Amino acid sequence: MIERRPFDSLGGANHGWLDARHHFSFSEYHDPARVHWGALRVWNDDAIEPGTGFAPHPHADMEIITYIREGAISHQDSLGNQGRTEAGDVQVMSAGSGIRHSEYNLEPGVTRLFQIWIFPDQRGGQPSWGTKPFPRGERSGQFVALASGIEEDVDALPIRARARVLGATLKAGETVEYRLEAGHHAYLVPASGQVEINGIALQTRDGAAIKDEHNLRVTAHEDAELVLVDTAR
Structure with a gap:
C-alpha cells in the first residue's frame, strides 16, 4: 500500500519568519488520519527566514532529526552543545528525559529543512545531540543511512529507535531499490525532483506513506534528492 500525499494537501502555517508545512498533525493543524505513521510522528517542511529561528524551548522522549536542504541551522542546548549543520547534512537530538534547545538561521538566505520526529523505543534516558556531514555525492544511486537505531548502520548518527x-x-x-521488512512502515519524500515509486508518481515535496510493500523501487524522472524513513512499528 502506497498513499500519495500531495504537497498541496499538507497542513501548515506561514508565520512570516517561518513557513511550515506539516505531513502529520502538528501545532494547530490536526488531521485524525495523519497523526503518525508507525513510529514516525512528525515530518515538517520548514523555510526559516534569515536572522530568525526557534527560541529556546523544551522537548522530552522524542528522537528529532533535522535534514538541511538549503542554507544552515545553528544549534544550542541546555547540555552546552553548540554547532552549525549545513545543506545536505544532518543533526540528531535525542531528547530523552528532557532538554532545552534553540535553532536559528544565522545565514544570509533562507534555510530550508525537514524536521523529522520519531518515537523512541523507551522513555527517559540521558539527552544527547550530534551532527555529521553526509556529502550528497556519496549517496548517488543508493540509499545511505543518515540516522539509525539499527546496529549495522555504523556510519549513521545514532537514534534510540x-x-x-x-x-x-x-x-x-536512474533507479534505486530498498527492501522493507514485514510489519515496517516507511515514508518517502523527494526533497527535489519528480520520481515514481512502485508505479506511484511523486512530485517534489509530496509524501508517500508506505506499508505492506516488501520491495520499494524508485525511478527518477529528473534529477532527484530523496529522504526515506523506515520504522519497525
Missing part, C-alpha cells in the same frame, strides 16, 4: 532515516540522490532515469 528501531528506525532509520536514509538519503539518496538520483540522476534522471
Whole structure:
C-alpha cells in the first residue's frame, strides 16, 4: 500500500519568519488520519527566514532529526552543545528525559529543512545531540543511512529507535531499490525532483506513506534528492 500525499494537501502555517508545512498533525493543524505513521510522528517542511529561528524551548522522549536542504541551522542546548549543520547534512537530538534547545538561521538566505520526529523505543534516558556531514555525492544511486537505531548502520548518527532515516540522490532515469521488512512502515519524500515509486508518481515535496510493500523501487524522472524513513512499528 502506497498513499500519495500531495504537497498541496499538507497542513501548515506561514508565520512570516517561518513557513511550515506539516505531513502529520502538528501545532494547530490536526488531521485524525495523519497523526503518525508507525513510529514516525512528525515530518515538517520548514523555510526559516534569515536572522530568525526557534527560541529556546523544551522537548522530552522524542528522537528529532533535522535534514538541511538549503542554507544552515545553528544549534544550542541546555547540555552546552553548540554547532552549525549545513545543506545536505544532518543533526540528531535525542531528547530523552528532557532538554532545552534553540535553532536559528544565522545565514544570509533562507534555510530550508525537514524536521523529522520519531518515537523512541523507551522513555527517559540521558539527552544527547550530534551532527555529521553526509556529502550528497556519496549517496548517488543508493540509499545511505543518515540516522539509525539499527546496529549495522555504523556510519549513521545514532537514534534510540528501531528506525532509520536514509538519503539518496538520483540522476534522471536512474533507479534505486530498498527492501522493507514485514510489519515496517516507511515514508518517502523527494526533497527535489519528480520520481515514481512502485508505479506511484511523486512530485517534489509530496509524501508517500508506505506499508505492506516488501520491495520499494524508485525511478527518477529528473534529477532527484530523496529522504526515506523506515520504522519497525
